[in-house]
Amino acid sequence: MTRKTITILIVLAILLSLSSMTASAKTNENEKVPVLITFKGTTDADLVKAHGGNVKYEYTIIPSIAAELPQKAIEALSKNPNIGIIEPDLQGQILEDEIPWGISRINADSAQTIGFNGSGTTIGVVDSGIDYNHADLAANYLGGYDFVNNDADPMDDNGHGTHVAGTIAAADNGFGVVGAAPGAGLYALKAVDETGYCSYSDIIAAINWAVDNDVDVITMSLGGTGYSSTLKNACDHAYANGIVIVAAAGNYNSEVIYPAAYDSVIAVSATDYYDNKASWSCYGPEIELAAPGVSIKSTLLGGSYGSKSGTSMAAPHVTGAVSLLLCTDVAGTVYDTDSDGKWDPAEIRSRLHSTATDLGTTGKDDYYGYGLVNAFAAVDGLSLADPEENAPEEPLADPEEDDSTTSPETPEFSEPSMVMYVSSLEVTTDLIVRGRKNYFVWGEAEMRIVDINGNNVEGATVTGDWSGLVSKTVSGVTDANGMVVISSDHLKNPEGEFIFTVTDVSLDGYEYDSSENLCSTDSAEY
Template sequence: MGVTIGKQTKLLVMLMIMFFLTVPASAAQEKQEKVPVLINFKEKTDTELVKAHGGNVKHEYTIIPAVAAELPPQAIDALSKNPKIDFIEPDGQAQILADEIPWGIARIDATAAQSAGVTGNGIKVAVLDTGIDYNHPDLKANYLGGYDFVNADNDPMDDHSHGTHVAGTVAALSNDIGVLGAAPQAGLYAVKVADSSGSCSYSNIIAGINWAVNNNANVITMSIGGTASSSTLQNACNNAYNNGVVLVGAAGNSGGAVIYPAAYYSVIAVSATDSTNTKTSWSCYGPQVEFAAPGSSIKSTMPDGLYGYKSGTSMATPHVTGAVALLMSTDIAGTVHDTNGNGKWDPAEVRLRLQSTATDLGASGRDNYYGYGLVNAYAAVRDLSSTPVDDPVVTPPESSTPVVMYVGELSLEQQSKVSGKNTFGWAVATVQVVDADGKTIPGASVAGSWSGLTAAAVSGTTDANGVVVFTSAQVKKPKGTLTFTVTGITCDEYAYDPTQNAYSAKSVTF
């Protein structure tokens, strides 16, 4: 096989390879630039194999069989053909998401939860950000340690301010000074993945998730993100979720589609509201949004013992994180909410409780702007022994009329490789099936067809995220159009309505 690179970035990496192969030898020797990549192995990682191809290993992960490395461009194709390798993709870039914020703590009723004796005690929150000023008088007592993946040391001091601000909203102390956090007795891990400019690589985010899982964090909060999807990052989030960690992520500040990692099903995506409970103009939105929270002019802790205001979905996210910490510090054992009977809050149980107690905003029910609504910390921790609200995630409503489903997202990515003197091209179609509330539907059977450069009828079943992927046959020396069309969807208790599809077909031209 040729180079396996994540979707939209495939062509870019190939161009980079061509560039490095065509520069004069003297220039190449002077620069010796290497491409940052994420290398996924089929089974165990093999750092010596990477080094043998001239690579520098940056991180070796334990929650997924992958490493972050820098490779010479010409080595990518050779290494990808090794039978130990599953796929290689570029190391994406993410940014912190802030402008300039503690009315928000009162708005989500965190103070009422604290008055009821629920403070987040015993819960460990990993803040993946620019670090934390762990000497701040409003944070110091809750600091549990951490790691700096930017400078590769054990001193995750904040050299920006963003991470300190996020940490304060989560867990600033109730100490009669400064501000009050949502969960003032929760422990804080400072996991520095972003530098002093607010930039961070996906590989550092994955390393931060890896560290948090290995250090028994209960919650990971990520007020960071990028626009490109990464299979490696998604796998890391999914594995952390499956290990019992709740992940919370910022939806983004561009006013467009939800960014990554918040857009992954295993991450709770948070949009931002202002003081009137209205989604801010800059907050990203879409079917992935699960909750809304205050994100405009939020006051919180700043480095050097100071306080200041910031705005962004970065500021909304720690409000939800704090609510999660409050809920997880309560005793679920023996209640109807402990659906698997293990005596502890699992991610799915946390999400269900927060969904069923959120204050509905916008259109009735879940919507793309506010998700299930404004997170309500006090409602979530109150009357836990009572019967829960009907599961809004898994159980379709009882009705003689089937629930409507349709294609919520359809993307088509062009792929190509060079083998010998020939170029081969193909396409990858990704289909997401959702219901009328924007909830993804696992287990749906999707039928489709390829037409144009190659023709075939295909079918597949959506995964836990409501997604199914189809890959076309490879075409030698492609020249023309390749189209994928969704021809039908079936699922028990659902009725397919193609008139509501975001797209029923998409094409790419070679």
Template structure:
């Protein structure tokens, strides 16, 4: 049996009302809609009936009806779990006044849901994203609250693109170190590093220490080197360094993602499975990884800094861990760190004085 589809009939404009009345009678039960002032009919037909209708006198054209969908702004599930924007709205903060760097593959400079204040290209000729990873990370942190697309945790931050990874998503440790040096020089407050490598490196270690001493809060993906059993010390560098907050990934059930790295260096966890965010070309995509978890905490840290500008990086770090919901074994553990921080726990319910 042929399936029916919804079609639009365009009637000959001369005497179209008379033609319409005739068709309404002959096609009774098939008409979906008629119009008072336009020479069109909407009708449900199968393919055989369509060919028959095309030959009727007074029918000029037959074409399929199309559907439109709502385009309102969405709050991705990870953003909702942290409840950052809701609490921040109550407190009157959105990350404004906080300078955040995304050390990654760059950021799409033309994306309508992102506002990039500046940046540097340490690979290639521009800090325009030629991979997509950095744009996705940036959207989790700072997608604009503009009634379209998605909204980030802290849409009011000053967002900087530090492009140290190439179009394939890889980059030299030395370029990452140069990116941290740039962050120090440009007085950034927080730098997100959704990247990782298995090897320690003296230059990277030195750059991390310098950035931390300069008062920059460093947030990094713990790594996707974990295993189903959650065994072993698998946190990658630079998340493994003590000056950096290592963030693992959880799913919608607040369970550790099987790929999420584990070990003594793990500090916190955040949503990192099926995360909707921005990608180049003005589009949106779902991605998974600890790369998606880290920017959730970066955004929350930016809200905290915005609400309490005098807080130092060390104090923000302490409040994030103190405001975490304990998951897994009681207290700190190698799967979840200190747990999942939320806006309510970290920011409080009262407006800052």
């Protein structure tokens, strides 16, 4: 298939997507569509403007422009010999489930006790921003940019980015939690809005900023299922400029999403407390490393703390391990394969591969990649790049004194085989409106798990199937009230039923008896 044919197909896809809008509304040929335009040579913003386009970004690391164009302009510009491809400006979203322990599991606390804390390294957190006033994050916050609102104040208005930032670099200050690399510097690159959604153009702009500002690591706990050559080019350029890129694999129990699936990005899957792949974690040959992603305690908005699950929570563990490794001295070691005296992205990846704790099938596999990231093993035997600069000013606190560095104890139950069941199940719908004509709807299944005596059961994994408008197997973990809320995928302008059916409930020391369920299936129509 030729590039011209691909371009034509993409143009047709854009036009067809427009023609499928509500039948009662006539397509407005002057309505502008968000696109990414890649030029064969130098970008030409004037050309785009001459065709009625509104230029959003003119990138400096790749010959591409993000803009909004009328339908006719897309067709006309696609024939311009100076333009390589025009593709939709797709949407991604942050990748959390619901519902804290991973730092000690990857041995980051052990690395910290021998002096490695990430000091001197910088990390660009491409997410929903950071609550830079949080007591556990303020000391390591370096600045950033808000690409959603186009200003220099990347304050988090969602909470996802703040949680990710805490897992990477929450300060070792005697309270709260400790991150994997508590000495690392954090840049907040806000590409995600308050609802959890982001455009590929804003992600690319954040990567562009990171390259221009010599950031060491980019971490992205977000993504989408749509491939974009422009986003790939941006990642490849950052990688070629010496930036290590880490991204979450996705929470759909299917193929790895983008940008994690690109070759220049470290794709991270999620594991549970027992080192098994989380049921919802995406998998495939792109998976490079695994990390804890279930019930991870970290920083939240307003100076608080809480737990979340998802590959979004796994990726920052790997990011922290990268930071710890970057503050070691590679010069003169066998790991400096190009003998340039500094860590390169390929050398970082190779070291993390060889020191990972193998899980699953022996060797690299689709679930865990090379294995569970092992921060201590990665830095063991190496010295600090600059001991005077990187050594912490104060002694590290005993990791046992911090919630995030202690492994949770297996719950103890007075009765070894207590029966549990579903005491309530209710499916509702929710929506967000984007633009003037489109709305996105999803189903939410809220249920309570109790034991045979009617007591709430905390920590039970509830698995179920969405059907009707969506088809997907999902799971969640009950809170202290025995409650769990499991959401479906978001659908654009749907019409029909969201149906949820509980298929299993599991927890050590309990036996699930579906015959006791007061409700196993519920639905909501939209």
